[in-house]
Amino acid sequence: MTAPIRILIVDDxxxxxxxxxxxxxxxxxxxxxxxxxxxxxxxxxxARHRPDVTLMDVAMHxxxxxxxxxxxxxxxxxxxxxMLTSSDEQFDxxxxxxxxxxxxVTKAAxxxxxxxxxxxxxxxxxxxxESIAGRLAASPKGPLSHRELEVLGFLRxxxxxxxxxxxxxxxxxxxxxxxxxxxxxxxxxxxAQCIARAYDLGLLRRQVEPGAGEPxxxxxxxxxxxxxxx
Numbered sequence: 001m002t003a004p005i006r007i008l009i010v011d012d013x014x015x016x017x018x019x020x021x022x023x024x025x026x027x028x029x030x031x032x033x034x035x036x037x038x039x040x041x042x043x044x045x046x047a048r049h050r051p052d053v054t055l056m057d058v059a060m061h062x063x064x065x066x067x068x069x070x071x072x073x074x075x076x077x078x079x080x081x082x083m084l085t086s087s088d089e090q091f092d093x094x095x096x097x098x099x100x101x102x103x104x105v106t107k108a109a110x111x112x113x114x115x116x117x118x119x120x121x122x123x124x125x126x127x128x129x130e131s132i133a134g135r136l137a138a139s140p141k142g143p144l145s146h147r148e149l150e151v152l153g154f155l156r157x158x159x160x161x162x163x164x165x166x167x168x169x170x171x172x173x174x175x176x177x178x179x180x181x182x183x184x185x186x187x188x189x190x191x192a193q194c195i196a197r198a199y200d201l202g203l204l205r206r207q208v209e210p211g212a213g214e215p216x217x218x219x220x221x222x223x224x225x226x227x228x229x230x
Contacts, residue, residue: 002029004028004029004030004031005029005030005031005052005053005118005119005122006031006033006049006051006052006053007024007030007031007032007033007051007052007053007054007055007118008032008033008034008035008036008042008045008046008049008051008053008054008055009021009024009032009034009035009036009054009055010035010036010037010038010039010041010042010054010055010056010057010060010065010068011035011037011055011057011060011084012037012038012057012060012061013057014037016107017035017037018035020055021035023111027115029119030115030118033049033051034048034049034051037060038060038061038062038063039060039062039063039064039065039067039068039071040062040063042054042056042068042072043068043071043072043075046072046076046079047075047076050076052080052122053080053081053082053118053121053122054072054079054080054081054082055082055084055118056068056069056081056082056083056084056085056101057083057084057085058083058085058087058092058096059085059086059087065083065085065096066092066095066096066099066101067099069081069083069096069099069100069101070099070100072100073099073100073170073171073174074100074169074170077100077165077171077172079100080102080121080122080124081100081101081102081121082101082102082103082104082105082117082118082121082127083096083101083103083104083105084105084106084107084114085104085105085106085107086106086107086108087106088106088108088129088131088132092104093128093132094181097174097177097181098147098174098177098178099174100170100171100173100174102121102125102126102173103117103120103121103125103126103127103128104127104128104129104132105117105127105128105129106129106131106132108129108131109129113129126173126176126177144182144185144186144198144203147168147178148178148181148182148185149203149204150168151164151168151175151178151179151182152182152194152195152198152203152204153204154167154168155191155194155195156195156198156204161175161176161179179191179194182194186198186201
């Protein structure tokens with residue numbers, strides 16, 4: 001018999017939190033192991049119960065869900081966190097993914113969609129609400145952030161996703177989230193295409209053989225220069 005998916009619910013609205021907990025507890029294949037009403041409680045409960053999936057609200061009193069997600073993932077890179085929030089703002093979704101969330105679903109989603117998203121996150125997927133996915137797809141292509149340039153620079157140097165994650169002291173899935181955004185912004189479908197496009201746009205300098213002129217330079221810092229940032 002397959003073990004149930006163990007869930008931690010983090011939301012500062014007791015009626016919503018407890019109602020969701022009761023609904024999930026009554027559904028085969030799910031087990032709510034704990035509930036938290038704020039970020040600090042979530043940190044302690046995650047460490048105590050080590051849930052399979054955490055359902056995290058974005059806006060909460062005190063420490064918000066994005067910072068709580070960042071801290072949990074920093075301490076436990078294997079944590080699987082699904083943002084469950086009333087916010088369908090693109091900025092909140094991007095910040096959540098940057099913090100290490102595995103997915104982002106709004107509270108407007110149908111119950112079966114939420115259950116599917118929980119299963120997806122548990123299995124290593126990255127579910128997004130349709131409204132959020134649409135906003136990201138329709139958004140204008142903005143400039144690459146400093147962290148995105150760092151990731152791209154390391155890729156150019158031949159580092160793998162796990163190696164980049166180790167160098168930057170962030171979760172591997174955060175690196176993959178960065179790559180999703182990089183591909184979106186550059187209109188590319190593969191890392192190699194991203195690098196080529198970045199060269200064309202002047203975002204990366206082409207490497208020069210020793211003695212051929214200017215030393216090679218990249219958008220990413222040398223691995224030894226990287227600092228821990230989340």
